[in-house]
Amino acid sequence: MTTLFLNPLLIDDAVRRALEEDLGRAGDITTLATIPPSATAKAVIASRKAGVISGLPLAAAAFRIFDPAVRFEPALQDGDRVAPGGVVARISGPAQSVLSAERVALNYMGRMSGIATMTAAFVDRVKHTKARIVCTRKTTPGMRAFEKYAVKCGGGANHRFGLDDAVLIKDNHIAVAGGVTQALRAAKAAVGHLVKIEIEIDRLDQLDAVLAEGADVVLLDNMAPADMATAVARIAGRIRTEASGGVNLDTVQAIAETGVDMISVGALTHSAPVLDLGLDIAISS
Template sequence: MHFGNPLLLADIVRAALAEDLGRTGDITSAACIPADRRARAQLVARRDGRLAGLEAAEAAFRLMDGGIRFTAHRQDGEALRAGDALATVEGPARTILAAERVALNFVGRLSGIATLTAAYVAEVAHTRACICDTRKTTPGLRALEKYAVACGGGLNHRFGLDDAILIKDNHIAVAGGVRPALRAAKAAAGHLVKIEIEVDTLEQLAEVIEEGADVVMLDNMPPAMLAEAVAMVGGRMRTEASGGVDLSTVRAIAETGVDAISVGALTHSAPVLDIGLDIAVGGAP
């Protein structure tokens, strides 16, 4: 897989490099390493997982020095085994070391998200349910983190507040109930804008069925209640389960027949996948 917007990727990586380099750059490498010293390094997976963010790692090195040679051996979305070489980097040693941490931060963080997503996807593979992310992302990194979810086999929920109408419990409370909230949303929505509404009771669901929506979010319902809700909907709109989802519960939730399951943990709780940089001077690492 490939990240779709190279300009956005470059902006995000450039900001991360600027943060790390600070006011005067890598003073350790400048002090210890001759300016003309060259090196060759490999990005290596230390654990099994799913790869995401290799292009971000490449951007980190290339933005430091356009002459860096970066050779990818794997592609985002591929399964990894511990010990796999992901890419080879060749160029000035100072440059490689200055970009190392930013490159590893991106590929480790995003591969961790892809790896966790793939575990959720595997748990529900025997059902109709798809695994979706949420907006519970790291500020400034949403596009990359949602891309990592896709690398793991998940689907992206809305990217922001502007690409779909999602009526949550607080909207319902302020609007005066399910019916007035839905009616107001339909009056305001353009013909390409989908409307989803969150409910946490079967009584609210009955109102949604009467009024109509594109998607209904069934929030924090136990599996038996979810199954009843899916039966009530009867295919008239898509159903999404949310709340209380983890790897120990997702299978039972999926087996209720819901179309989608949104999981905030994919992006807010994914552990980093351990990926290292093995470096050598004058030879293969």
């Protein structure tokens, strides 16, 4: 598996904001009213369904930031698969703190594990090919780093993180620039030698201009698999190829079998269902 990394500064900043949002001005008034300060708790986070785990560092941060006295012990690692009923983490400490931080921890883990689970399903469908499943910028505002990390937990790869990562010339850029040739020439003249240039085409007759001018990657958008296979054959490894548009679990295998290098799937981050995780708790005084 690809090495997984999340900037701890990003984690703490995001988790603090989430806790502040949830606690409001008066704190968890339900827990404060019903649970004595002396009560302690032992709990487990368990999965109600099969899936791939992601978000453990954020869940741990939620409990740690709320109360350093809470102990969070992962039973799995991000990227691990979990069966229904499987224990993901064990938690112990002051009961008030465990209950008050619970929802923030589960919200992050449920969202991220859902993305990792969907990604793994796509990766499984194309594992007999060379194609890599990659994500897009169709992410939840403020959650991009975490959602893209979750894609990696599921065995996928990351596309650009933002508009400043690389040049991606899309159909609207081509239309305004005056054509494929003009857009590529303008991009090459404007960016540094370390910046990658990718261009999107949706017709085979645009490919000659791409091959003549050169690019690092050509994005084959909304093409039929037969046309993608023709494009891949004509490119013959001179340029990396990416497929996009209309990609789902029913279509991804045929797309991968055209020989493309990458398949970008917006659904990984904009349509993945949350993985159902729950915190089961026992209170003692």
